[in-house]
Amino acid sequence: MKKALLILALQAVAATAFAQGKDLKVAIDPTYEPFTFKTADGKPAGFDVDIASALCEQIKRKCVFVEQVWDSMIPGLQAKKYDVIISSMSITEDRLRAVDFTDKYYKTPSKIVVRNDIKYTDAASLKGKKIGVLKGSTQEKYANGELKPAGVIVTPYEAQDQVYLDIKSGRLDGTVADIVEVNGGFLSKPEGKDYSAVGEPLLIPKYFGAGVGVAMRKGDAALKGELNAAIKAIRDNGTYKKLNDKYFKFDVYGQ
Missing domain, CATH: 3.40.190.10 (Periplasmic binding protein-like II)
Structure with missing residues (x-):
């Protein structure tokens, strides 16, 4: 035993x-x-x-x-x-x-990022603008829930760096992204000089958890x-x- x-x-x-x-x-x-x-x-x-x-x-x-x-x-x-x-x-x-x-x-919160010449006040002020988001992300869920109904064109991408490439090429007007990531990956770089984060920090639990x-x-x-x-x-x-x-x-x- x-x-x-x-x-x-x-x-x-x-x-x-x-x-x-x-x-x-x-x-x-x-x-x-x-x-x-x-x-x-x-x-x-x-x-x-x-x-x-x-x-x-x-x-x-x-x-x-x-x-x-x-x-x-x-x-x-x-x-x-x-x-x-x-x-x-x-x-x-x-x-x-x-x-x-x-x-x-x-x-960390997310933010909407758009060109400096776009006068952002609310979702309706982005009507007709093209916003790129990471496919399957909380930012995509927010954009589809809050921006798309206001007439924003929301386009999903397989990777966030692809979003930045299309912003740089002029195919997009902006993005919704984690504020820390978008600062490090885009806004702090030369290609981000004409863009800014706008609006309030996005921490809505039903979208961002x-x-x-x-x-x-x-x-x-x-x-x-x-x-x-x-x-x-x-x-x-x-x-x-x-x-x-x-x-x-x-x-x-x-x-």
């Missing part, structure tokens, strides 16, 4: 060690600077990537990053192409029907618990602040 119990105990220890040592496949969309992007030599980088690496260190797993088009993120997760999504995915009611989320690890979390398959309670503990740990031990300050001049964790 004692021998059987000892064998079971050793098996449990071995299983735990295996779980801690195996890779964690992390989906990212590397077109979302400064959260997720690729360096000149093709390596994944950004706040999301660094947060993922810090969480993997906490749970003693190795992060393996898998590039994925944004609109296919959740289907890819459900198909078990990767274990989690750590790529600025907002926790919304719609997504919670399909996947589980950890606690948030940041929360309750912040950004790590997404995983439904029912993966053990991994969710580990990652929630890891998020708390990096918040408490100073790692989060160090990564925050590497990219931002303010606290992106939000309220």
Whole structure:
């Protein structure tokens, strides 16, 4: 009996060690600077990537990053192409029907961005204007819910950097995007000099949810618990602040 119990105990220890040592496949969309992007030599980088690496260190797993088009993120997760999504995915009611989320690890507002010669007052003032949005994003949901009914032409794109290319070429009048991302990916660059963020910060819960979390398959309670503990740990031990300050001049964790 004692021998059987000892064998079971050793098996449990071995299983735990295996779980801690195996890779964690992390989906990212590397077109979302400064959260997720690729360096000149093709390596994944950004706040999301660094947060993922810090969480993997906490749970003693190795992060393996898998590039994925944004609109296919959740289907890819459900198909078990990767274990989690750590790529600025907002926790919304719609997504919670399909996947589980950890606690948030940041929360920033979105904004409408248009050319400086467009006099913005409300959605109606953009009637006839062409706005590009990331396909499958909270910004697309907002644009379809609030701007399209006012006569705005809303066009979805597979990647946010494609939106900026079409703004630059004159095919679009603007975008709706996370304010931090659009500052880093467009407004702070030469091609963004004639554009500005307008209107109030967009934090409407039915569109933008309750912040950004790590997404995983439904029912993966053990991994969710580990990652929630890891998020708390990096918040408490100073790692989060160090990564925050590497990219931002303010606290992106939000309220």
